Amino acid sequence: MGVVTLTIDNKEVKAKEEMTVLEAAQSAGIDIPTLCHHEKLEPYTACRLCMVEVESRGRVKLDTACSSPVKENMVVRTKTEDIIKIRRTLLELMLSHAPDSRELQALVKEYGADKDRFEKEASFCIHCGLCVRYCAEVKKKSAVGFINSGVRREISFVPEIASKECWNCKECFELCPTEALQTAYLFTVAQISDSPSFELESEK
Amino acid sequence: MDNDRIDQIIDKHQGEASSLIQVLLEIQRENSWLPKEILERVSEKLQVSLAQIQHTATFYKAFRLVPKGRHEIHICNGTSCHVRGAQGVIDTVQDLIGIRPGQTDLDSKFTLETCNCLGRCALGPVIEIEGKTHSKMSPAEAKDVIKKYE
Ligand code: SF4
Ligand code: FES
Numbered sequence: 001m002g003v004v005t006l007t008i009d010n011k012e013v014k015a016k017e018e019m020t021v022l023e024a025a026q027s028a029g030i031d032i033p034t035l036c037h038h039e040k041l042e043p044y045t046a047c048r049l050c051m052v053e054v055e056s057r058g059r060v061k062l063d064t065a066c067s068s069p070v071k072e073n074m075v076v077r078t079k080t081e082d083i084i085k086i087r088r089t090l091l092e093l094m095l096s097h098a099p100d101s102r103e104l105q106a107l108v109k110e111y112g113a114d115k116d117r118f119e120k121e122a123s124f125c126i127h128c129g130l131c132v133r134y135c136a137e138v139k140k141k142s143a144v145g146f147i148n149s150g151v152r153r154e155i156s157f158v159p160e161i162a163s164k165e166c167w168n169c170k171e172c173f174e175l176c177p178t179e180a181l182q183t184a185y186l187f188t189v190a191q192i193s194d195s196p197s198f199e200l201e202s203e204k
Numbered sequence: 205m206d207n208d209r210i211d212q213i214i215d216k217h218q219g220e221a222s223s224l225i226q227v228l229l230e231i232q233r234e235n236s237w238l239p240k241e242i243l244e245r246v247s248e249k250l251q252v253s254l255a256q257i258q259h260t261a262t263f264y265k266a267f268r269l270v271p272k273g274r275h276e277i278h279i280c281n282g283t284s285c286h287v288r289g290a291q292g293v294i295d296t297v298q299d300l301i302g303i304r305p306g307q308t309d310l311d312s313k314f315t316l317e318t319c320n321c322l323g324r325c326a327l328g329p330v331i332e333i334e335g336k337t338h339s340k341m342s343p344a345e346a347k348d349v350i351k352k353y354e
Contacts, residue, residue, distance in 0.1 A: 136253065145255025147262040158254045 006074040015070045022050055022065040025078065032065050032078050033087065033107060035094075035177050036128040041137050043067035044129050047094070049107075051086055053077040062086075088113040094126045098178035101126075124180035125155055131172040131181045141165045144172070144184075155181065157188040205235045207245055214249045221250045224260055228267060237268040265306075273308045273315040275353045277301075278332040279346075282321030285328035289342075293329045294318060296343035300350060314353070 002017040008025050015024035025032050035047035043066045050065040055075035091108050096118035108115050136142045143161040213230050217223035247254045261267040281290045303309050305318045324330045327339035338349050
């Protein structure tokens, strides 16, 4: 396995060549905020919060640290003024969707974002896809998925699968950075438990 | 549509998961909509999760997950019809039959759709019901036309 040397925030970092910039930074104790990242899952680049400035072969660009592979001699800057500004805006937008999320509130504070910049439009889910991907990639059940597109996109449980699998798992609950997932689950239970043929796994 | 026919369509695409959209389109062409039982069969045969199929089928407006009504109403809201007052016609029809574009009423009598140009710009606002075109519609005239359908 090859080892590459790169610079992150002026610090020389050695990383395995199959690592991402995020992993390399973490291994060197450099903090990059993430919301949609999870070690067990493929990169998804939904939240864009891990955005960093990458200089490689003389070219500077912005990229998501959770998905960019490390390269020899790469120069990464994680806390430039531009990047902080981008993160602030992202946080402000996400907070308007999930105003009660503790995780977001903490990040908003840390980055000095303006929590009242955008009108609250609580839809709760920030589309990080953690629940959907965890269920598909780790549990291989796909009991929850996205439906619709654009502004109407939301998560939705597949009742037939959820009624069999979810009660005894619920591992996705703690992954959700907002409360959207639990609400959606309770809603599904309420809807399907109305039908006479429904029998919750727990009640058997 | 029976399972044999579904399987036939899937086999035509070598059972490739990447042909999901084509398979769904072909099934819908014959069956006019995509009931859950069909999606379950497709999921099993193509080895694509039901959640993923739901995602795809709700992502594209071309897919229909509720049955069509007996009469399909298309109201043109393309640029010409729009400036000639199509929105008023749409609002009136919505109020009359109680559904919004993309929906089917509970009696399965009407399905309402809007579209963006039926190619009859000089005659707008245009409504098409079951292939018959009604032109230069005012909201009141549209009401009269639709009331004739049983
Ligand atoms: S419900 Fe939660 S975990 Fe699932 S996509 Fe939305 S924010 Fe992410
Ligand atoms: S953690 Fe990289 S985009 Fe979300």
